[in-house]
Amino acid sequence: MSSAGPSGCATLPGDPPGGRRAVAVWGVGVAVYFVAIIFRTSLGVAGLDAAERFGIGASALSTFSILQLLVYAGMQIPVGLMVDRLGTRTVLALGAALFTAGQAGFALSHSYAAALACRALLGLGDAMTFISVLRLGARWFPARTGPLIAQVAALIGMGGNLVSTVVLARLLHDAGWTATFGGSAAAGLLVLLLALLFLQDHPDGHAPAPGPRPGKGFVRQQVVRAWREPGTRLGLWAHFTTQFPVLVFLLLWGMPFLVEAQGLSLDTAGTLLTLVVLVSMVVGLVYGQIVARHHAARLPLVLGTLTATALLWAAVLVWPGHAPLWLLVTLCVVLGACGPSSMVGFDFARPANPPERQGTASGIVNMGGFVATITTLLAVGLLLDATGDNYRLAFASVFVLQAVGLSQILRLRGRASQRERERVVASRVETVHVPVNQGDLTA
Template sequence: MPGPSADPPGGARALWVWGIGVAVYFIAITYRTSLGVAGIDATHRFDINASALSTFSLLQLLVYAGMQIPVGLLVDRWGTKRILLLGVVLFTAGQFGFALSGSYAMALGSRALLGCGDAMTFISVLRLGSRWFPARRGPMIAQVAALMGMAGNLVTTLVLARVLDTFGWTPTFAGSALGGLAVLLLVVFCLKDHPEGHEPQRETRAGRGYVRSQITAAWREPGTRLGMWVHFTSQFPGMVFLLLWGMPFLVEAQGLGRGTAGELLTLVVVSNMACGLVYGQIIARHRAARAPLVLGTVLATALAWAAAVFWPGPGHTPMAMLVVLCVVLGACGPASMVGFDFSRPANPPERQGTASGIVNMGGFTASMTTLLAVGVLLDLTGDNYRVAFASVFVLQALGVTQIARLRGRAVRRERERVVASRVEAVHVPV
């Protein structure tokens, strides 16, 4: 029987078990993005203005980001199955509560509950993949998981929107919550944390000592910090555009109809899925391409953002430029996933959840900051999108500075680990 440190075998059973985790993540993304097609309905149902409506998205991101490190610690200590079960129960209850909400306060509480459950899914899926597949498959497994999440976003924009128009608020959201019950049964009866003989080493200490040691050890690794800043710098422009400010920018600043604007947002999602497959293949075959791929994506995003927002001359930005912007923004999500490819080799299996939580917190912190900054600047400048959207460049500059500072240190440390593992393999006693 292989020891705990041996590479997991992969295979058909690994695909089945990991697929259950991905199905949970798919449902979570569908619930997370469901408000994006129901904003107008929500303003009428709860009698709220645009600022109150934006609070839904901000609260979800705040809960999600705040839960990342606690969830990572729990995954490392309790295992994937328990955390996924808790996550499914919470986000399904949140979706049911949102369906039945008759007041703004109840709806807000339901979205917070949903965000809490959603926060438990992606880190668990990453951990599940690392326990069931060989390490060389890590980049592709992570990108495919993210791709399936974006497929949940497509279901929201293409299916849920039409169902909402046809059947109304309560039947749509309550009906969609049935998907949570289905994946709950799959997790209970079919999901297993790891293959036989590949149990991770577990920390025996409990309480604050365990928490402090896990966080400190993960943060001490340059690869973890580099991964967090990669996620921070890459993810947020696409998320800010998709989650809240893309539609107002396209309709109010660019004079497009809602239908056309919706098609451009769908283009971001499709581009995200296509780029995810390409990025995963590149990184799996060429580890040295990680940083250039990230920095190239950040540069392309900054250039496309600047061209679309600050297009010279009278009139609106040409449609061709808006299409280019949406295609480039689709690469933001896959580029952010590279952050996990820096943290994964820097941490042992028993610390993967904590490290992933630190990394995942980066992009959502940047997204929250930008969502707030754009809203405040729009209010202060009388809806001047050029000034408000310029806030993106500040966070990109901060992130690139940190990536440049940590990159060399992280790569050297990773090489040292590879050499040490090879030496250890040669001198294993028989």
């Protein structure tokens, strides 16, 4: 008989058992995501080099990341639907092929237009990875471990960011543009091969129940039903509010801000970017454990991270002259908590939607942070050009989006909590009438 696990989600009969086989298969999916993150964040350490290579200013430079993330965000709902219908193996393999082609093309690009097209292709492939990995974890591990598995996946992804800030930055300095980006594309070919050879959508004997055959209006119904759940919308706004400060910092504007506005050396700035990634990896484990054991901690973690981020950004921006190193270090530590906090958004949407809608709901949530990131990247670039590189004014745009997200979180939190309680109660009532058969006992 099923019961409600620590995460507050009902553990269904036939819950996947996990184990070594699950870790191995899930590990292949996470490896694809790991490489996607390397490629996604590789421009973050090459922003100044890209500006010189293509002869562009701040607005044009920000367009690289904006276009890449615009494609990523725009594909989240279509990818969620693809995962729900086609399975993770197919979508992950397609994603790996696309982002590898984009990275290889970016290495060979000499014109701004060609480089833009390659970043868009990279964003298209990248868009297919994380939602697929979330679904893979849900199919191979028990539901009670969902929050921790999701945070560990994000943690490993941040390891890809670490490769960008440490390894690619050094290679770019020593080997040059083409060798660095072209050589890294080989990692994409490797994970594509692994995905084709070893990925499996679900354990043997744990195939999901067949859903209704898609008919007229199926896509619209999937999206509408997921959106109607307050938990889905709360997850989107939690993701929106907490993820974008760290992405803006790591993907593009952190290095120029630390070097040009704060007067740090390239090595010191690179160390601070690395610190953000390392803190994120540690905090991800902590947040995953907390949410798995204490379901009510989700909202306090989101609001606490949001508040700390706003306060530290304000302190750095209002400090006269260059901010002291200890304050910049503190800012980077707090930014490191933003990624794990944004992952909590998926833990609002997960219990709000049935299994056949998890991919679609995850896609909606995942749009939040990337829409905010695109908006801020564009705002910072435009404001830098308009104000003569006034980073204080440009980065003040962060507070506008934080205020918008916070207002929506506060508006939705009560409805989402009530709806989640109703679903848990209904799930417990249903399981009373579920007979325990040999398959259940084996599972």
